[in-house]
Amino acid sequence: MLNAYDILETIRMIQDECLDIRTITMGISLLDCIDSDINKACQKVYDKIIEKSKNLVKVGSDIEKEFGIPIINKRISVTPISIVSAACGGNPVPFAKALDEAAEAVGVNLIGGYSALVQKGFSAGDLELIKSIPEALSVTERVCSSVNVGSTKAGINLDACGLMGRIIRECAEKTVDRACFGAAKLVVFCNAVEDNPFMAGAFHGVGEPDCMINVGVSGPGVVRSALSKYPEANISEIADIIKKTSYKITRIGQLVGVTASERLKVPFGIVDLSLAPTPAVGDSVAHILEEIGLERCGTHGTTATLALLNDAVKKGGVMACSRIGGLSGAFIPVSEDAGMIDAAKSGTLTIEKLEAMTAVCSVGLDMIVVPGDTTADTLAAIIADEAAIGMVNSKTTAVRIIPAIGKKVGEELDWGGLFGCGPVMPIKEESASKFINRGGQIPAPMQSLKN
């Protein structure tokens, strides 16, 4: 039987602590849209997305209303386009336009999957796709792109790291008039997952079924608020409080996912157990770490507190849902987290500390703004560093970094909305060009030899 305390606790989470479902993402396979004629292929892509997802936004809005839980985003992920475009050859930008038009027609704000998986080398279609990313992201509004450059099994494709350094710069340069926003829609992965519901890195892996519903939950504000009620708790008790809170948050994700799957008549895939912040007041992962006992996020102790948070979120969520997947953990996107923005502005939170944090959290260097004169090779070296952390620790890592063209440390880029605003963060000025330009493949580590 329900009691008043439980009911009011739920209401308070929604009303005051920013509890929400961050995204319902429909994964759609485009493997049956492959055609050697690019116009036919694009038409098939458009038609299939429309057919599968025409009710996605309405069902999402209905569930939102009936359950009283805000569902912030309804999104779509598709098969990596390099696989679909390989048979056509030539510039694959028409696919990006088809994705963008389909996304607009069904009313979703982002569509992910303008992607290539090149951890062990480039196959047909991969290079053309990667080289077209800057154009694709500048001529579309909703399309997101990702490239996987490494994995624990394959090692790191250093040629791809070098190329992505140049591509990121080009993306920023082509969208200078929109605060370099192109680069904010591009993620470089190591160990990319196939069922990630979160943008900009979502794509629908080739091992996934034809169509699938995945859900990403959120709720940093709920966790911070729960911790604030126990100022004297020791660190084991803190972990327990996070676990219990994460359980409750994840249950809602499971309920929404199951309901959406029934109504859309599409199988339910996974819940991504993540704490995804927004720039809104009271929705910050950094503030959870500060609640645990740091004067400011980024100071000594940040990595340890983040490790505890990330682990406890997973432990709490595991029992709350039938299947877990995606990235699952605490996100640390600098520009999308009010506490991280403040910490970066004050200089406490540096790229070096963020890199350490990425070894224990779910993703990587996310939404980080660097000076406009950062060279492509330096960006590539940042990617290689981050991929190495992912490769050796058998975890997903990612880099979503935005060179603020024409800006220096002390200035900022402001996108507004969920993307927030990012202060330009200082980076090392010494070159890593010789390393990057050696090219080739960093061999897979001993950790890959598990068989």
Place this chain on the structure above:
Amino acid sequence: MRAVITVVGKDAVGILTKVSGICSEYNANVIEVTQSVLQDMFAMIMLVDISKLSIEFGALSDIMTKTGDEMGLKIHTMHESVFNCMHHI
């Protein structure tokens, strides 16, 4: 099928009449009503049977939200399953 209607905010005359009036208008049967003050929050919680509702549940939720806004209150109308899944293993 049951739903939970919670009214949160400052106490005022006629809240119960107003909310139960809307329930009766759309054939939602009130099963239980409790009132409580938790920390600084006044709350009325109403459990209603919505299996014979004469409009869509989402529409009822909209009407309740609008009524709440007019009275300076927050009214949440949510399926019972939300609370069951969150607070029961």
